[in-house]
Amino acid sequence: MPESDPEMSARNITRFWEWGRKIICVGRNYADHALELKNAIPKEPVLFLKPPSAYVKEGSPILLPFYTSNLHHEVELGVVVGKGGTAIPQSSAMEHVAGYVLCLDLTARDVQEECKAKGLPWTLAKAFNTSCPISDFIPKEKIPDPGSVNLWLKVNSVLKQQGSTSQMIFSIPYLISYISEIISLEEGDLILTGTPKGVSSVQEHDELQAGIEDIKHFEVCHEVVFLIGALKVPLQAFPQSVSFSIHTANKSKLLYRHKQNHLTPALLLLSPH
Numbered sequence: 001m002p003e004s005d006p007e008m009s010a011r012n013i014t015r016f017w018e019w020g021r022k023i024i025c026v027g028r029n030y031a032d033h034a035l036e037l038k039n040a041i042p043k044e045p046v047l048f049l050k051p052p053s054a055y056v057k058e059g060s061p062i063l064l065p066f067y068t069s070n071l072h073h074e075v076e077l078g079v080v081v082g083k084g085g086t087a088i089p090q091s092s093a094m095e096h097v098a099g100y101v102l103c104l105d106l107t108a109r110d111v112q113e114e115c116k117a118k119g120l121p122w123t124l125a126k127a128f129n130t131s132c133p134i135s136d137f138i139p140k141e142k143i144p145d146p147g148s149v150n151l152w153l154k155v156n157s158v159l160k161q162q163g164s165t166s167q168m169i170f171s172i173p174y175l176i177s178y179i180s181e182i183i184s185l186e187e188g189d190l191i192l193t194g195t196p197k198g199v200s201s202v203q204e205h206d207e208l209q210a211g212i213e214d215i216k217h218f219e220v221c222h223e224v225v226f227l228i229g230a231l232k233v234p235l236q237a238f239p240q241s242v243s244f245s246i247h248t249a250n251k252s253k254l255l256y257r258h259k260q261n262h263l264t265p266a267l268l269l270l271s272p273h
């Protein structure tokens with residue numbers, strides 16, 4: 001695969017979700033989260049995928065799939081790939097990063113448990129429409145040390161998740177190198193790097209707020225805005241805090257019910273309806 005495709009390069013990386021082709025997710029990358037769900041601490045990264053149809057931007061509703069009664073939030077740092085590659089060495093991995101986003105890996109936990117018990121893939125639990133809410137793009141230079149930023153998430157103003165990316169079992173360079181040996185990375189791909197502990201259930205009409213917090217980073221951010229005064233956009237684009245609300249799923253319920261007609265019997269087993 002060529003490292004840079006001229007057509008792809010003409011695309012705007014700050015709007016990668018409109019054209020990026022893959023979302024590669026890393027599970028159980030924080031020991032405290034692996035343990036809270038009684039999972040073993042992995043010796044190799046646990047990978048799964050979401051399709052680009054999982055993207056939803058801040059402010060738009062998250063749809064609640066009809067087949068779950070236990071939708072969990074998982075706040076994560078997302079790494080946006082700026083330069084593709086295969087078998088990227090760890091030493092040059094960060095050269096392939098264009099920037100970051102704050103993301104949620106929404107998970108239908110009950111469905112995931114059922115899939116785990118049956119040895120089935122997690123697709124229904126992890127890859128449904130709107131299962132990957134993302135913030136605005138954060139340029140790489142705004143987060144000089146992505147291996148040491150604090151992530152937090154509140155549900156209806158109650159703090160649920162808080163953790164530092166320094167707790168990751170597998171670092172960002174390691175993940176880029178490991179993933180790209182198996183799945184070539186392309187410009188516009190997103191890597192979700194795992195979630196710290198504190199995942200919990202969300203209901204219709206709940207409001208989720210998440211942020212990246214790092215004193216040093218805020219100073220850098222303010223300083224940059226100060227220096228380039230008129231350029232307010234980068235500061236606005238930086239999500240000190242973003243909100244997502246879970247909206248009713250009346251529309252989505254109908255949508256999914258309609259789609260239910262097309263589900264295979266194996267999928268229907270998972271449906272309570």
Ligand SMILES: O=C([O-])CC(=O)C(=O)O
Pocket residue numbers: 025026027028029030033034037074105107112193194195
């Ligand atoms: O569903 C899970 O617990 C696995 C996962 O995505 C994570 O650990 O970030």
